[in-house]
Amino acid sequence: MELWYTEKQTxxxxxxxxxxxxLVTEQTAYQQLEMLETEEFGNMLTLDGMVMTTEKDEFVYxxxxxxxxxFTHPCPKRILVVGGGDGGVIREVVKHPEVEKVTLVEIDxxxxxxxxxHLPTIAAAFTHPKVEVIVGDGFMHIAESRDAYDVIxxxxxxxxxxAVKLFEKGFYEGLSRALKEDGLFIAQTDNxxxxxxxxxxxxxDVNEIFPITRLYTANVPTYPSGLWTFTMGSKAYDPLExxxxxxxxxxxxxxxxxxxxxxxxxxxxxxxxxxx
Amino acid sequence: MELWYTEKQTxxxxxxxxxxxxLVTEQTAYQQLEMLETEEFGNMLTLDGMVMTTEKDEFVYxxxxxxxxxFTHPCPKRILVVGGGDGGVIREVVKHPEVEKVTLVEIDxxxxxxxxxHLPTIAAAFTHPKVEVIVGDGFMHIAESRDAYDVIxxxxxxxxxxAVKLFEKGFYEGLSRALKEDGLFIAQTDNxxxxxxxxxxxxxDVNEIFPITRLYTANVPTYPSGLWTFTMGSKAYDPLExxxxxxxxxxxxxxxxxxxxxxxxxxxxxxxxxxx
Numbered sequence: 001m002e003l004w005y006t007e008k009q010t011x012x013x014x015x016x017x018x019x020x021x022x023l024v025t026e027q028t029a030y031q032q033l034e035m036l037e038t039e040e041f042g043n044m045l046t047l048d049g050m051v052m053t054t055e056k057d058e059f060v061y062x063x064x065x066x067x068x069x070x071f072t073h074p075c076p077k078r079i080l081v082v083g084g085g086d087g088g089v090i091r092e093v094v095k096h097p098e099v100e101k102v103t104l105v106e107i108d109x110x111x112x113x114x115x116x117x118h119l120p121t122i123a124a125a126f127t128h129p130k131v132e133v134i135v136g137d138g139f140m141h142i143a144e145s146r147d148a149y150d151v152i153x154x155x156x157x158x159x160x161x162x163a164v165k166l167f168e169k170g171f172y173e174g175l176s177r178a179l180k181e182d183g184l185f186i187a188q189t190d191n192x193x194x195x196x197x198x199x200x201x202x203x204x205d206v207n208e209i210f211p212i213t214r215l216y217t218a219n220v221p222t223y224p225s226g227l228w229t230f231t232m233g234s235k236a237y238d239p240l241e242x243x244x245x246x247x248x249x250x251x252x253x254x255x256x257x258x259x260x261x262x263x264x265x266x267x268x269x270x271x272x273x274x275x276x
Numbered sequence: 277m278e279l280w281y282t283e284k285q286t287x288x289x290x291x292x293x294x295x296x297x298x299l300v301t302e303q304t305a306y307q308q309l310e311m312l313e314t315e316e317f318g319n320m321l322t323l324d325g326m327v328m329t330t331e332k333d334e335f336v337y338x339x340x341x342x343x344x345x346x347f348t349h350p351c352p353k354r355i356l357v358v359g360g361g362d363g364g365v366i367r368e369v370v371k372h373p374e375v376e377k378v379t380l381v382e383i384d385x386x387x388x389x390x391x392x393x394h395l396p397t398i399a400a401a402f403t404h405p406k407v408e409v410i411v412g413d414g415f416m417h418i419a420e421s422r423d424a425y426d427v428i429x430x431x432x433x434x435x436x437x438x439a440v441k442l443f444e445k446g447f448y449e450g451l452s453r454a455l456k457e458d459g460l461f462i463a464q465t466d467n468x469x470x471x472x473x474x475x476x477x478x479x480x481d482v483n484e485i486f487p488i489t490r491l492y493t494a495n496v497p498t499y500p501s502g503l504w505t506f507t508m509g510s511k512a513y514d515p516l517e518x519x520x521x522x523x524x525x526x527x528x529x530x531x532x533x534x535x536x537x538x539x540x541x542x543x544x545x546x547x548x549x550x551x552x
Contacts, residue, residue, distance in 0.1 A: 006292060010316055011294070011315070011316075012293065012294035012314065012315035012316040013291070013292070013293050013294070013314075013315075013316035013317070014291070014292050014293075015289070015290070015291055015292070016282060016289070016290050016291070016292050017288065017289050017290075018287070018288035018289070038288065038289075039287070039288035039289075040286055040287075040288040040289035041289070056469075057469070060543070193332075193333070193497050217495075218543075219493075219495060219501070219502055219503040219543070220502075221469050221500075221501040221502055221503070224497075225495070225497040225502060226495055226496075226497055226501060226502015226503060227495040227497070227502060252544055253543075253544055253545045254543045254544055254545065255543075255544065256541075256543075256544050256547070258541045259541050259542075259543060259544075261541075262538040262541035265532075265534045265535050265537075265538035266535075267336070267494075267495070267529075267530045267531075267532075267535060268528055268529055268530055268531065268532050268535075269529045269530060271532070
């Protein structure tokens, strides 16, 4: 018997992946968590039936979440990751020597535990000396933080379940207060093919709070449409004006210095989502 | 009963789309042709079980096949399209006023007939006065052509069935002979996630024949991995050196002047396929 995992990415479209075995299936306090061993993408983490990450393509998302904001900020010392319980973003963050401390606030400790066991190459930085892990509510952590971070990365699920409030305007106002006076944040903001309205709304909301608002994309094969977007809100630094001296060599598979800027050059129909 | 179309894009990964109805299912002289009405992507053409185009996302592929080479060449008058029986590429080609004649050579006349009926917004240019349609073997047409074209676009299926020989080095040598002394071609060359070896081989072959060889990408949600590549071989003109004056306004949904160059900035693991 062949086993296939199928994710309906919309009501009428999805992906399907042959699986060797189900490693974990668990209803946590927050969501349905599954860890699947797939043939094509290695081990795959799903939450509430949505692919969060896979061993084969995880590097795209994690590199693009981490390196674009970290090279945009001239000296990112204090970093906050909201979500990101698989550990992929903090693995990339600690590649930057300027970083003094990175705090990860993941609401669901089971994501961290299962990732450590079944996604060891992704969850590789939890024991790094610069990493602090808090199992708690990122939304509350943001609400209680003032002038605390240089860079915040919102590595959430899609806006269902516990992540809904991470896509509301009040959250972006909280991010602004939690950031230092020259801080910046990025958030994953889904895909332009099936979630255009979400991108337009988030961009508009962020643009009312942050003087510099930018949208960039990356190709993640296991995410809906294969084209993922990231929205950046920045108080002072423009990702398009980073100078060559700022970049330094880091080990990557997707991100490059040239791609840093090219990722902000949007297809026309995506660019339209950033206009009023 | 719900009907879903599933394409195995690899042995162990694929896409699945809910369909309202099957409009056509026919074994032509060359391939299995199906036209499906899907809920998410409108009408969809498949050949030998592979998605060729859909009404919702077709503009990406067709614009990027046509406009990147046509704006690279300073005065493209004579154009050849190999394959492209749905008509999407020629629809984009005739937007360029410099074009005097575009010849489409499609091996399977049934693709043209069914596209005219079921994909009318894609097959919109077959009656355009600059368009010549030949139902015949594009490989033979290339072999018999000398110094004939400014730009050739190879809009083939993936390298199975009738398209296998369109991915061999001898074909690229034929393209070189069929092109004028300052001509250039582009070919669709599949995706870097599942077909890295193909891209590497084609790039290497083309690079031995053409002084300027370039790879660019675009996001097509219904194609494997969502990231599609195009290989350009050019005798004289570099797509990265097109000046601002060359561009003129055309109606597009994906292509922009800025994206023309950004599309050549590759993710690191894709860039590696272009190095020896």
